Amino acid sequence: MSLFIASLNSGSNGNCYYIGNEADAVLIDAGLSCRETEKRMKRLNLAMENVRAVFISHEHADHIGGVTNLSKKFGLPVYITEPTLSGGRLVIDRQQVKTFTPHEPVTVGGLSVTAFPKYHDASDPYSFIISHQAVNVGVFTDLGVACDQLIRYFKQCHAAFLEANYDEAMLENGGYPYHLKKRIRGGLGHLSNTQALDVFTKHRPGFMSHLLLSHLSRNNNDPQLVQSLFDAHAGNTKIVVASRYRESEVYHITHSGEINPPVPLPLLKKKMTKDTRSQLSLF
Numbered sequence: 001m002s003l004f005i006a007s008l009n010s011g012s013n014g015n016c017y018y019i020g021n022e023a024d025a026v027l028i029d030a031g032l033s034c035r036e037t038e039k040r041m042k043r044l045n046l047a048m049e050n051v052r053a054v055f056i057s058h059e060h061a062d063h064i065g066g067v068t069n070l071s072k073k074f075g076l077p078v079y080i081t082e083p084t085l086s087g088g089r090l091v092i093d094r095q096q097v098k099t100f101t102p103h104e105p106v107t108v109g110g111l112s113v114t115a116f117p118k119y120h121d122a123s124d125p126y127s128f129i130i131s132h133q134a135v136n137v138g139v140f141t142d143l144g145v146a147c148d149q150l151i152r153y154f155k156q157c158h159a160a161f162l163e164a165n166y167d168e169a170m171l172e173n174g175g176y177p178y179h180l181k182k183r184i185r186g187g188l189g190h191l192s193n194t195q196a197l198d199v200f201t202k203h204r205p206g207f208m209s210h211l212l213l214s215h216l217s218r219n220n221n222d223p224q225l226v227q228s229l230f231d232a233h234a235g236n237t238k239i240v241v242a243s244r245y246r247e248s249e250v251y252h253i254t255h256s257g258e259i260n261p262p263v264p265l266p267l268l269k270k271k272m273t274k275d276t277r278s279q280l281s282l283f
Helices: 034-043 067-074 082-087 148-154 168-173 178-185 193-203 223-231 265-271 274-280
Strands: 002-009 016-020 025-028 051-055 106-108 111-117 126-132 135-140 159-163 210-214 238-241 251-254
Touching: 002 034, 002 126, 002 135, 002 159, 002 210, 016 135, 025 111, 025 126, 034 067, 051 067, 051 111, 111 148, 126 148, 135 148, 135 251, 148 193, 159 193, 168 178, 193 223, 210 223, 210 251, 223 238
Parallel strands: 025 051, 135 159, 159 210, 210 238
Antiparallel strands: 002 016, 002 251, 016 025, 106 111, 111 126, 126 135
């Protein structure tokens, strides 16, 4: 009963998150190029042949930039709503286009993926929770507000990618024009550090082992500031700031909520090969 997770990139220059078990995986968003996604997965010894599908949260460029080529090269189904597909002007083989219904789990290999609506300035935006044998991982970014639905799902997570986009003082005193500042903090933009911290401190379940702080602004945030802010309240949860420049480690999420050491890469590669997956199906 476990999942492996990694941030391949997190920020306005591209978002892509990997969640999988030993045989099956999904990507949430595909904002990196196909080539860069492959390079980063290879460095982590994550096998692309284990990726069963891509789920798209909304149509902004930093979430869809590589999805067309990924789907075409690897024959991957893309789970996306029609408003998002249209809004992103994506050209994807219709046979690979799948949809989903809010709050209804989609089975992808051995994984279950549930989408739910969020507040963001996009046509039809969603967050996701990925489950395997009662282990739950949430992907919660691009959030205008922490709504009741977010809180309900956050309370179920053994690990989560949670947006901490901006520091209020840095945004207020920075060089962004007023209309952009208003958009970011106006309820359909992004969560601030303190809004994200409020979600974490008030609603974190006792079994949450990892929190990956995601989608940090390059101009209006500071990774060290965010790390310090959350470390002061971390308790038994490992806090990781997801980078906008490189991939994270692969983290092993278990039902017990224990923080395991990083997965040895040769072992992970062995577990996630196609041959091993075939052997597992015999038992």
